[in-house]
Amino acid sequence: MLLGNTVLEENVIVLVVFFYLLCLVLIVENGYILIMLASEWARCGMLPPCDKILTCLSASRFFLQLVVGGKNLYVLFYPMVFPYNTVHQYFSFQWDFLNSVTIWSSALLSVFYCVKITTFTYPVFLWLKWRISGYMTWLLLGSLGISFVIAFLFFIGNYHLYSVYSGKSLLFQNYTGENLKRNLERYYFFPLKVITYSIPASIFFLCMVLLITSLERHRKKILHSNSGLWDFRTQAHTRALKTLLTFSILFASYFFALIVNASNILPSEKSWYWGWQVLIYLCTAIHSTFLILNNPRLRDGLFVRSFQL
Template sequence: MFRGDIKLENGVITLIAFFFFLCLILIVENGYILVVLGREWAQCGTLTPVNKILTCLSASRFLLQWGVCGKNLYVLLYPMVFPYNPVHQYLSFHWDFLNSVSLWSSALLGVFYCVKITTFTDPVVLWLKWRISRFVTWLLFGSFGISLFTAFLFFIGNYYIYYIYSVRSLLSENSTMENLRRQLETYYFFPLKVISSSIPAAIFFISMVFLITSLERHKKKMLHSDSGLWDFRFQAHTKALKTLISFFILFASYFFAIMVNASNILPSLKSWYWGWQALIYLCIAIHSMLLILNNPRLLCWRRAA
């Protein structure tokens, strides 16, 4: 990571400040969503299926940002000992679990919108359109289970590194320990990160492609319609398409960023590390803001306040 040098250049300090500023924005954004939906839950005793998914997504991101702040603050203060410190066990498990929940919640949100909004008349799609609302709670519990299992697999690898380090540190075999850590990163952690992230990402991408295709086909049909509501509907579809494309691009950017970060192909420089971290959470911050702006319930509450 960092090589023991605690001196920071001005550009790196700017990136670090921007990164923690993004974390603060994400905490505020997702905290706002949780407050609004929590108030609705308290008043109505339940939430709509889409707001259940949104609550899960926002809660995971809200808690994740606190863990991200703690983990990166620890990296900043103790760059050399962080990979082999017991604190790493807790912070990494926290990040692995909540990041997985966030990815699966995004995937479920994409599937839900795809099934509910798509205009395809395939029997499977029609069956899901009527049934998916009943399955949302169970799908969320399933995502928790998968995320917990994934985090446990990461924990096993991290604990193995810490255990071997604690034994071999007594024998002063630091070079051997570093080689072992690199081998685990290459042959265990990286494939695990790719598999655990690619599955929900693929579900999200497929859902968005189907939904965007469906709306585009419906918009073309409307061009040949003589309905008096044509202009209003056309504008609504155009806005929906722009929003979905934005979601697609932001999620793709985030997925690409975490894959590059997991591959360890970036130079081990402070500027690269903090710049890449800022890029990852900038995508999430913009996506969270779009979720707020495109949810009438959240906007109505804000105006009422």
């Protein structure tokens, strides 16, 4: 280690430790959600549509953190290894699949809340209010299928790039391989990630805008009414609006971090890599905490278990 890089190396160690603490927090949080909802499912034989989405979301985040932890541990111990080798392909396929499931589950959660809570009287909203609960299982299965296709498309690019590097001469690897790597990252991987991230993110933000608009309109209507319960209802709607805004900001931060990470515009220093990893999963950890605190069953179960301990 060079003397000039001592501070940088110390920063990297701090970021790595903080990153794995975040991984541990996310595994515990989403493991708790998964256990609570799975036990409820096993006891009652069914789950409400909202809890089905939360089960899918927590399961994807739980296994995603295991994959992320393993992949970054591999990067930490083997920093000079070729980034498209078979081990990286193994981790990347799982990461692409689970990350896509996470984003689509978040989008479906926003769709469900938007349809069930909004007070719009358009025929399409009224039709969805009656139908979406029955369609939720199929929507979740569809998101799993879409996520598998997305992960397979990334795997094709990774495998093709690795086959070029491993099956040709050294001169071909140094010249054509580098050009192929640069072109695939610029014209295949990045556009594919932007498209696959942007579609569910657009659905999420559209539903959040509609939901916030509906709640704000309803809050103003209550304020101008003569009901004696206007203060209580206004406070409830205000809390709901703050929660939705928080969810939107956290999801936007996660989405933005993924896009920047996919663009390869970040410097190649280790501190930037680990710092960006911390930012991505810090947003996820805060969002998982909000999911627990805003779900009565999960919140009450957490307090009961804490009291028993």
